Amino acid sequence: MNNDIEEILFDQQQIHEAAVRLGQRITEDYAGQKPLVLSVLKGAYLWTADLIREIDLYVDLEFIKISSYHGGVTSSNEIQLVTDVQSDVKDRDVLILEDIVDTGQSLQFLKDLLKDRGAHSVQVATFLDKKEGRKIEIDADYVGFDVRNEFVVGYGLDYADLYRNLPYVGILKKDIYS
Ligand SMILES: O=P(O)(O)OC[C@H]1O[C@H](OP(=O)(O)OP(=O)(O)O)[C@H](O)[C@@H]1O
Numbered sequence: 001m002n003n004d005i006e007e008i009l010f011d012q013q014q015i016h017e018a019a020v021r022l023g024q025r026i027t028e029d030y031a032g033q034k035p036l037v038l039s040v041l042k043g044a045y046l047w048t049a050d051l052i053r054e055i056d057l058y059v060d061l062e063f064i065k066i067s068s069y070h071g072g073v074t075s076s077n078e079i080q081l082v083t084d085v086q087s088d089v090k091d092r093d094v095l096i097l098e099d100i101v102d103t104g105q106s107l108q109f110l111k112d113l114l115k116d117r118g119a120h121s122v123q124v125a126t127f128l129d130k131k132e133g134r135k136i137e138i139d140a141d142y143v144g145f146d147v148r149n150e151f152v153v154g155y156g157l158d159y160a161d162l163y164r165n166l167p168y169v170g171i172l173k174k175d176i177y178s
């Protein structure tokens with residue numbers, strides 16, 4: 001599996017430091033509040049596990065599963081809600097945890113959904129931000145790392161549902177998917 005990686009971008013130590021850095025900022029920014037942390041499956045499960053342990057607040061933790069990349073490296077325009085959040089988001093301060101914001105379509109879908117359901121505030125903490133990939137003008141509030149316009153895997157991020165268990169983030173060799 002490691003042989004399929006062109007270049008390692010972020011190792012375990014760098015990832016840990018990003019979680020600490022963002023956790024501290026979120027703890028300060030949400031002081032006195034009890035945010036509803038909404039983890040977006042499957043990709044954000046490791047980021048969620050690491051980041052929430054660096055947030056020194058009472059939080060509710062919920063999961064939602066959406067799908068846009070149907071086994072390949074290009075997103076479909078159609079986002080599907082696969083598994084819905086289990087609690088009411090009305091009047092809640094929701095902090096979405098994403099592994100990556102690329103085209104921005106998934107994030108737009110989620111923000112619209114939460115706003116429609118009456119969330120008081122919606123912010124986003126993404127592990128990776130691929131700004132060059134954007135098709136929709138949308139920004140995350142907290143970013144672990146900016147990443148260049150390459151297909152990356154590991155630390156929750158997949159290609160064809162594989163590589164999520166790599167402990168680091170790397171660029172996938174092009175011959176794997178071309
Ligand atoms: O900004 P976008 O272009 O919408 O891409 C970002 C989304 O794509 C990936 O999810 P995917 O649909 O592949 O599901 P997964 O989390 O189960 O891998 C990733 O986890 C984000 O949720």
Ligand code: HPA
Pocket residue numbers: 069100101102103150151152153157158159
């Ligand atoms: O670069 C990526 N890698 C894995 N999943 C993704 N979803 C959007 N962009 C990516």
